Amino acid sequence: MNSEQLLALDKEHVMQTYGRFPLALDHGEGATLYSPEGRAYIDFASGIGVNCLGYGNEKWLDAVTAQAAKLQHVSNLYYSEPYVRLAEQLTARTGMKRAFFANGGGEANEGMIKLCRKYSFDKYGQGRSTIITLVDSFHGRTVTTLAATGQDVFHQYFFPFTEGFVYADADDLESVRALDDGTVCAVMVELIQGEGGVLPLDRDFVKGLEALCAEKDWLLAVDEVQTGVGRTGSLFCFQQYDILPDVMTFAKGIGGGLPLAGVLASEKTAEVFTPGTHATTFGGNPVCCAGALSVLEQMDEAMLQSVREKGDYLREKIAALPGVREIRGMGLMLGVGLEEGYEASRLVGTLLEKGLLCLTAGHNTIRMLPPLVVSKAEMDRALEILEAVLGSAT
Numbered sequence: 001m002n003s004e005q006l007l008a009l010d011k012e013h014v015m016q017t018y019g020r021f022p023l024a025l026d027h028g029e030g031a032t033l034y035s036p037e038g039r040a041y042i043d044f045a046s047g048i049g050v051n052c053l054g055y056g057n058e059k060w061l062d063a064v065t066a067q068a069a070k071l072q073h074v075s076n077l078y079y080s081e082p083y084v085r086l087a088e089q090l091t092a093r094t095g096m097k098r099a100f101f102a103n104g105g106g107e108a109n110e111g112m113i114k115l116c117r118k119y120s121f122d123k124y125g126q127g128r129s130t131i132i133t134l135v136d137s138f139h140g141r142t143v144t145t146l147a148a149t150g151q152d153v154f155h156q157y158f159f160p161f162t163e164g165f166v167y168a169d170a171d172d173l174e175s176v177r178a179l180d181d182g183t184v185c186a187v188m189v190e191l192i193q194g195e196g197g198v199l200p201l202d203r204d205f206v207k208g209l210e211a212l213c214a215e216k217d218w219l220l221a222v223d224e225v226q227t228g229v230g231r232t233g234s235l236f237c238f239q240q241y242d243i244l245p246d247v248m249t250f251a252k253g254i255g256g257g258l259p260l261a262g263v264l265a266s267e268k269t270a271e272v273f274t275p276g277t278h279a280t281t282f283g284g285n286p287v288c289c290a291g292a293l294s295v296l297e298q299m300d301e302a303m304l305q306s307v308r309e310k311g312d313y314l315r316e317k318i319a320a321l322p323g324v325r326e327i328r329g330m331g332l333m334l335g336v337g338l339e340e341g342y343e344a345s346r347l348v349g350t351l352l353e354k355g356l357l358c359l360t361a362g363h364n365t366i367r368m369l370p371p372l373v374v375s376k377a378e379m380d381r382a383l384e385i386l387e388a389v390l391g392s393a394t
């Protein structure tokens, strides 16, 4: 099927929920994707921060195909090795205590929200269920995670939303304290707000939040759906903030392209979920977990260091380009803040036409989430395209 036929079938038979770019993708190699007609695109999006090992990673492919041939699914009524080994790896490498596996970020966040409320219910009874989240956050598209998302544009159409979410300002600990009305059980944050504009939280704010949560017995709940799995140059972003969450979620990058997500509970919250209190049919799928085990095995210190180095390289080069006001983010999670007169959404469309896939984010930002294995040659080609497009943008 060629691109034109494919786009026509989508328009006719698929619910039009996505503002898709007029581009079909067929296969990939490294950090380069190809259309059905064979045109190459440097991938600075990775899906949306999903394909961390790029395309055609042989170890990942071997792990996934071997598991698919052996056993493709097992109910959570039984045990199986891939999810057990994955939980062991994740806890060993984070200092967290136990894992629960889900299928996507929004669903993992639902689990984390349930855990926070049950932790408080078990200890204090009813009436302590409010969760503080931050303005400009993004936590998912379910009715509850939309309520958790601190952006008004998401609080439309689907009323009534789940109660019990209030919004503080990022980097303003007083605005968090001001929401303490005796009903709070948790504070939920992204350490770098991804969809909201690639906005890293201030270190002192995060340390202050950790201390405030400890003081009030609120859970510090960290959404690492986008920042996790090597994206920022450490396995999880919290490790660079020198904190330990009480509970956290991960998703996007973990399966190397397969749908997998989860919640990690600390020592303090490891026993909140008991039999019957939380579940999902597909959670911990063996094929997805086999893929994730390969992702984690390859996510060693050398890989993490290369993420930091590539991030530094891109930052330095991009900072010198026309129209660039600032670069935010960590590792290979980068947000390019533009000068007045430059429009991120229009630029990302032009970049695509020239063969570079980027994303947008809030605050007029070009967001870049390349596969962590992106090569020097691919980065340099991307920089050439960026320079040409930004140079002729106004």
Ligand SMILES: *Cc1c(COP(=O)(O)O)cnc(C)c1O
Binding pocket: 103, 104, 105, 106, 107, 109, 138, 139, 140, 141, 190, 194, 195, 223, 224, 225, 226, 227, 251, 252
């Ligand atoms: C993408 C994202 C989500 C939602 O994940 P889905 O897999 O789309 O449900 C939640 N939180 C953050 C921080 C995200 O970036």
